[in-house]
Amino acid sequence: MGAIITLSLLGILVLYLGLYKAKNALLPVTLIGLVVALGFEITAWDKGTTPIYHGMVVFDNLALSFSILCIVITGLILLLSKEYFRAISSNVAEYYTLMLFSLTGALLVNSYHNFAMLFVGIEVMSVALYILVGIRKSDFNSNEAALKYFLMGAFSTGFLLFGITLLYGATGTFDITGVKEYVISNPQTISPLFYGGILLVLVGLCFKIGAAPFHFWTPDVYDGAPILITSYMSTVVKVASFAGFLRLFSYVFVPLHDYWTPVLLVIVIITLFMGNISALMQTSFKRMLAYSSIAHAGYMLFAIVAIGVDSASGILTYAIAYSLASVIAFGGLILVKRAHGSDQFIAFNELGKTNPLLAVTITIAMLSLAGIPLTAGFIGKFMMFHVVMQDYKIVLLVLAAINAAIGVFYYLRVVVHMYFKSADEGAVKVSVPLNFKIVFIIATLVTLLIGLYPDCILSIL
Amino acid sequence: MDSVIQNIQGIPLNHYLIFCSVIFSIGVIGVLIRRNVIIIMMCVELMLNSVNLLLAAFSAYRGDASGQVFVFFVMALAAAEVAVGLAIVIMVYRNTKSVDIESLSKLRW
Numbered sequence: 001m002g003a004i005i006t007l008s009l010l011g012i013l014v015l016y017l018g019l020y021k022a023k024n025a026l027l028p029v030t031l032i033g034l035v036v037a038l039g040f041e042i043t044a045w046d047k048g049t050t051p052i053y054h055g056m057v058v059f060d061n062l063a064l065s066f067s068i069l070c071i072v073i074t075g076l077i078l079l080l081s082k083e084y085f086r087a088i089s090s091n092v093a094e095y096y097t098l099m100l101f102s103l104t105g106a107l108l109v110n111s112y113h114n115f116a117m118l119f120v121g122i123e124v125m126s127v128a129l130y131i132l133v134g135i136r137k138s139d140f141n142s143n144e145a146a147l148k149y150f151l152m153g154a155f156s157t158g159f160l161l162f163g164i165t166l167l168y169g170a171t172g173t174f175d176i177t178g179v180k181e182y183v184i185s186n187p188q189t190i191s192p193l194f195y196g197g198i199l200l201v202l203v204g205l206c207f208k209i210g211a212a213p214f215h216f217w218t219p220d221v222y223d224g225a226p227i228l229i230t231s232y233m234s235t236v237v238k239v240a241s242f243a244g245f246l247r248l249f250s251y252v253f254v255p256l257h258d259y260w261t262p263v264l265l266v267i268v269i270i271t272l273f274m275g276n277i278s279a280l281m282q283t284s285f286k287r288m289l290a291y292s293s294i295a296h297a298g299y300m301l302f303a304i305v306a307i308g309v310d311s312a313s314g315i316l317t318y319a320i321a322y323s324l325a326s327v328i329a330f331g332g333l334i335l336v337k338r339a340h341g342s343d344q345f346i347a348f349n350e351l352g353k354t355n356p357l358l359a360v361t362i363t364i365a366m367l368s369l370a371g372i373p374l375t376a377g378f379i380g381k382f383m384m385f386h387v388v389m390q391d392y393k394i395v396l397l398v399l400a401a402i403n404a405a406i407g408v409f410y411y412l413r414v415v416v417h418m419y420f421k422s423a424d425e426g427a428v429k430v431s432v433p434l435n436f437k438i439v440f441i442i443a444t445l446v447t448l449l450i451g452l453y454p455d456c457i458l459s460i461l
Numbered sequence: 462m463d464s465v466i467q468n469i470q471g472i473p474l475n476h477y478l479i480f481c482s483v484i485f486s487i488g489v490i491g492v493l494i495r496r497n498v499i500i501i502m503m504c505v506e507l508m509l510n511s512v513n514l515l516l517a518a519f520s521a522y523r524g525d526a527s528g529q530v531f532v533f534f535v536m537a538l539a540a541a542e543v544a545v546g547l548a549i550v551i552m553v554y555r556n557t558k559s560v561d562i563e564s565l566s567k568l569r570w
Contacts, residue, residue: 123541127541138556143557146552147550147553150542150546150549151492151505151546153542154505158485158488158508158509158512161508162508162511162512165519168528169478
């Protein structure tokens with residue numbers, strides 16, 4: 001709870017710092033606040049398995065591990081933001097504040113124990129993001145992305161709420177333990193309202209994680225938003241939504257496994273093919289990453305389709321690998337776009353010669369996203385495939401292997417452009433500022449560390 | 462308060478359920494087929510209000526206050542959402558001079 005309070009107060013403090021024109025203090029204060037919040041989360045480790053505040057929130061290890069991941073990734077993204085925000089607008093404090101508020105919502109989604117908190121968390125997380133997506137007020141693409149995100153977000157909230165209401169109608173409680181007890185105590189006489197509720201909540205959450213067929217907003221929004229905001233959306237928001245998804249399905253709906261698994265299976269297969277085949281046809285790096293994030297949502301849903309004891313640590317590993325690689329990829333894209341003014345693949349031409357270190361870092365990120373051994377992405381994919389294999393869902397496994405192969409193709413296209421294609425107009429030197437170097441080093445080291453010693457992450461949950 | 466609950470309970474719960482589902486469906490269909498952003502937002506409100514009504518009905522039938530408290534959560538957050546949403550619509554209108562969703566189709570693959 002300390003972390004949530006710290007972050008919401010920090011948001012207000014940063015807003016005041018902006019008011020009193022303390023521009024240079026914004027980033028340090030925000031980072032210190034994040035470290036304090038991180039400290040609260042780490043000290044609460046292994047302590048609270050009972051829900052607190054009248055059963056509203058619970059800080060078990062599942063919630064804490066995902067919260068720590070969200071805070072660390074936000075910290076890395078904010079480190080990248082040093083000159084980035086200043087180039088867009090003169091009022092920088094709002095960016096930090098809105099991101100902190102959104103992070104507060106993400107932590108609530110990670111640790112809810114009552115549907116009211118799930119709803120409040122998702123809304124706090126999304127409403128701040130609607131503004132962030134549209135923060136380039138005169139940029140047409142940013143406008144369009146904000147409007148689409150807002151309309152789709154509000155629409156999906158409606159589904160989520162109707163689902164929660166039906167669950168309430170069937171069980172008479174919003175507490176997830178209460179709902180779970182209802183499912184266990186009346187296995188034969190579960191009200192039809194409850195089944196409808198499960199489906200509607202599933203639809204609402206699939207909108208949030210961007211799983212097909214509810215993914216149509218994702219590419220446009222990710223493409224139109226400022227790159228840093230896109231990286232925040234595709235990492236922190238997605239990770240938090242998955243934690244919420246996981247808690248609901250692994251804790252409450254497990255006894256009704258036979259009912260929702262077929263629905264989710266169809267969603268997973270459509271998501272994988274939509275994401276990967278669309279990503280294959282992109283010429284823009286940013287849009288390719290948007291489609292690949294849809295595909296990654298599909299892989300992460302594996303752990304929920306075949307829910308079991310390994311699901312939580314599988315999703316956590318995958319989320320860590322995916323988030324770190326995404327931060328590197330979007331960071332690299334910011335630098336390349338700054339130098340070339342374009343986010344197409346051809347802007348990456350000859351990067352291997354002009355800036356070998358950046359090229360190597362992006363290559364490692366791409367290999368991790370593609371799931372090549374010795375990177376964290378491989379361990380994540382291995383965990384997911386392993387979970388499905390235990391459940392003998394062979395068809396799903398074959399389809400996933402085909403998709404992983406397609407994935408390798410489009411991720412390595414960037415690598416090909418960096419090393420084997422020559423730039424038409426003379427090579428432009430891409431310079432890497434210090435803050436980007438720090439983030440790249442941290443993210444690359446952790447990616448390789450998890451790839452080489454996966455036990456350090458698999459044993460914590 | 463008791464008479465209100467008795468009035469609510471005078472109507473069978475199924476009627477509330479059907480009524481709210483119809484309003485919710487009208488909202489969903491409206492979001493999907495209308496092209497004017499303001500009307501789409503009104504349809505989203507329709508969806509949320511049908512949820513509120515259903516929550517109040519369930520709450521009265523079960524004699525459990527938590528459903529009505531949830532209604533306040535929904536109303537407060539819906540208001541916050543609409544405030545941000547209208548700001549976005551105004552921003553879009555300043556750039557495009559239109560609130561038609563078709564004017565926003567630049568991002569395509």
